Amino acid sequence: MRVFVPFDGQTPKTSLAGTLTSDERQAFAMASLRDVIQAITAAGYEPTVLATTPVDVDVPVEVDTRALTTAVNDRLATHTPPVGIIMADLTLATPTAIQRLCAPEADVVIAPGQGGGTNAVVARHDAFRVDYHGVSLRDHRAIAADIGATLTEVDSYRLSTDIDTREDLKEVLLHTDGAAAQWLTEKGFQLIVKDDEPVLSRAERT
Amino acid sequence: MRVFVPFDGQTPKTSLAGTLTSDERQAFAMASLRDVIQAITAAGYEPTVLATTPVDVDVPVEVDTRALTTAVNDRLATHTPPVGIIMADLTLATPTAIQRLCAPEADVVIAPGQGGGTNAVVARHDAFRVDYHGVSLRDHRAIAADIGATLTEVDSYRLSTDIDTREDLKEVLLHTDGAAAQWLTEKGFQLIVKDDEPVLSRAERT
Numbered sequence: 367m368r369v370f371v372p373f374d375g376q377t378p379k380t381s382l383a384g385t386l387t388s389d390e391r392q393a394f395a396m397a398s399l400r401d402v403i404q405a406i407t408a409a410g411y412e413p414t415v416l417a418t419t420p421v422d423v424d425v426p427v428e429v430d431t432r433a434l435t436t437a438v439n440d441r442l443a444t445h446t447p448p449v450g451i452i453m454a455d456l457t458l459a460t461p462t463a464i465q466r467l468c469a470p471e472a473d474v475v476i477a478p479g480q481g482g483g484t485n486a487v488v489a490r491h492d493a494f495r496v497d498y499h500g501v502s503l504r505d506h507r508a509i510a511a512d513i514g515a516t517l518t519e520v521d522s523y524r525l526s527t528d529i530d531t532r533e534d535l536k537e538v539l540l541h542t543d544g545a546a547a548q549w550l551t552e553k554g555f556q557l558i559v560k561d562d563e564p565v566l567s568r569a570e571r572t
Numbered sequence: 573m574r575v576f577v578p579f580d581g582q583t584p585k586t587s588l589a590g591t592l593t594s595d596e597r598q599a600f601a602m603a604s605l606r607d608v609i610q611a612i613t614a615a616g617y618e619p620t621v622l623a624t625t626p627v628d629v630d631v632p633v634e635v636d637t638r639a640l641t642t643a644v645n646d647r648l649a650t651h652t653p654p655v656g657i658i659m660a661d662l663t664l665a666t667p668t669a670i671q672r673l674c675a676p677e678a679d680v681v682i683a684p685g686q687g688g689g690t691n692a693v694v695a696r697h698d699a700f701r702v703d704y705h706g707v708s709l710r711d712h713r714a715i716a717a718d719i720g721a722t723l724t725e726v727d728s729y730r731l732s733t734d735i736d737t738r739e740d741l742k743e744v745l746l747h748t749d750g751a752a753a754q755w756l757t758e759k760g761f762q763l764i765v766k767d768d769e770p771v772l773s774r775a776e777r778t
Contacts, residue, residue, distance in 0.1 A: 500765035526729035559706035564688040
């Protein structure tokens with residue numbers, strides 16, 4: 367199955383602006399992308415990065431500068447199902463989690479994101495299209511119902527967690543040892559306990 | 573399998589103080605507790621509520637005013653394994669999610685919570701004890717390793733999401749139609765889209 371991995375190569379991870387410099391955000395986003403590619407490949411699928419700029423990875427890259435929804439719907443319209451769409455910031459994804467996403471027989475399988483997002487989709491119905499605005503999970507349920515497609519939602523913490531904010535970096539340190547976790551560790555990040563709460567801390571550079 | 577459901581009946585859901593009145597927090601917490609009890613029962617297990625005050629539910633209640641860790645460890649020490657511990661604010665729990673928690677053969681099964689918490693445990697090793705302070709997931713991994721117990725972590729969004737904050741209420745409206753979701757809807761809460769973001773809104777009382 368062909369799996370597209372949308373990736374913003376231009377200004378990735380702006381919500382980490384207070385935590386990482388612009389160059390660091392770029393490096394962290396690339397490490398995350400490589401983790402996701404690795405998980406998809408190890409699960410037995412063929413990832414293609416769908417990026418807003420050329421990116422240096424060892425799988426095919428298609429550059430598309432259009433908005434996310436437009437670029438993804440173009441792929442859904444021009445490829446024979448099944449087609450997978452898995453976001454590049456699902457840093458916690460494992461091969462097992464990807465296989466759980468791809469296992470159900472439903473016409474549309476969705477991994478919901480926290481807050482009503484849609485973090486991953488497998489579309490087996492050729493009329494299914496995405497709309498990533500607003501509460502996309504709710505919209506995707508409605509779109510599937512409109513075209514008479516069956517829909518299954520996958521209950522995965524790893525796929526529900528897109529790594530976007532400083533808080534999310536704690537999850538990377540707790541749940542993976544991939545490229546992104548290694549990058550954070552090399553940059554001095556660690557998880558400490560302060561006032562009985564887990565807090566992300568960064569060692570001073572010496 | 574006996575499953576204990578710790579519940580703070582005295583001052584539940586204080587982190588919802590800006591969103592719900594004290595009476596409303598109590599009512600919402602009770603609705604959540606009933607949802608969790610229902611999911612555990614439908615999954616085929618026997619829940620016992622482990623509460624800081626007497627609570628009105630139709631399953632057994634044990635009142636224990638001690639700290640959470642102490643009260644839970646007392647049950648682990650005095651009951652023959654397996655013993656389950658499932659938090660009362662896992663409002664999104666379904667029978668399927670509970671069954672996934674109870675299925676693995678490992679000595680200790682954990683459903684991690686966001687931020688390094690431990691939202692649910694199944695202990696099949698009689699030396700396993702909990703410690704809910706700090707980054708409890710990390711501590712529980714270490715405790716299991718210390719006693720030579722095998723450990724499996726269950727990848728479940730529903731079990732990773734404890735309903736604590738205003739943001740979390742969106743997840744209840746998106747992912748369940750149980751007692752807690754019905755209570756929120758009756759109280760006028762709904763999920764709307766504002767500036768392309770999902771926002772919790774409460775209808776004015778008329």
